[in-house]
Amino acid sequence: MKEYDLKQVIDEQSIRSRVKELARTIEADMRYCEDVVIIGILKGAFIFMADLVRHFSFPMQIDFIRIASYGTGHTSSGEIRVTKDIEVDIEGKHVLLIEDIVDTGLSLKWVMDYLKKRKPASLKVCVFIDKKERRECEVSVDYVGFEVQEGFLVGYGLDYSERHRELPGVYEVRFRNG
Ligand code: 5GP
Ligand code: MG
Numbered sequence: 116m117k118e119y120d121l122k123q124v125i126d127e128q129s130i131r132s133r134v135k136e137l138a139r140t141i142e143a144d145m146r147y148c149e150d151v152v153i154i155g156i157l158k159g160a161f162i163f164m165a166d167l168v169r170h171f172s173f174p175m176q177i178d179f180i181r182i183a184s185y186g187t188g189h190t191s192s193g194e195i196r197v198t199k200d201i202e203v204d205i206e207g208k209h210v211l212l213i214e215d216i217v218d219t220g221l222s223l224k225w226v227m228d229y230l231k232k233r234k235p236a237s238l239k240v241c242v243f244i245d246k247k248e249r250r251e252c253e254v255s256v257d258y259v260g261f262e263v264q265e266g267f268l269v270g271y272g273l274d275y276s277e278r279h280r281e282l283p284g285v286y287e288v289r290f291r292n293g
Pocket of ligand 2: 157158159
């Protein structure tokens with residue numbers, strides 16, 4: 116593996132206060148919905164989702180979906196399949212989908228289309244990080260934690276070869292020359 120350094124881009128305290136703020140906004144929008152299902156996209160969203168849902172005071176069901184996308188390096192090719200499906204029936208329910216990062220938007224759009232086939236009453240999306248400038252397709256994101264311009268990020272659930280997910284802050288991977 117190439118040698119690299121990690122440069123912090125979002126600290127733990129900023130995440131904590133932003134997540135609390137986001138949760139308050141979502142709660143105001145969703146607390147009167149009956150039958151809420153929160154669906155996290157594995158693995159990246161696991162920490163964000165865990166922090167977020169602990170601020171909610173409305174009843175909900177929780178589930179996860181895992182997808183694999185084929186591509187080389189750090190970009191997804193758009194060829195996607197489900198490797199772990201949801202287990203809760205979402206028909207007629209209000210779904211909040213939780214994703215770690217929306218980059219080109221291809222993965223999120225694919226998952227949204229996939230879930231819409233199950234006929235939820237509504238489908239909203241909350242992402243921890245939005246890399247808006249790299250968007251390749253139109254995808255509607257309802258709640259965004261942070262906007263980041265560029266760089267490959269790790270920490271707070273995000274990995275580089277399954278490493279660094281445990282870090283409480285977000286870091287940019289900086290490859291060393293040579
Ligand atoms: P998209 O389909 O929007 O291009 O890609 C989104 C997925 O690529 C995210 O769910 C995430 O798994 C991965 N991804 C995109 N940018 C980053 C990044 O900066 N760091 C990490 N760890 N994953 C990323
Ligand atoms: Mg992901």
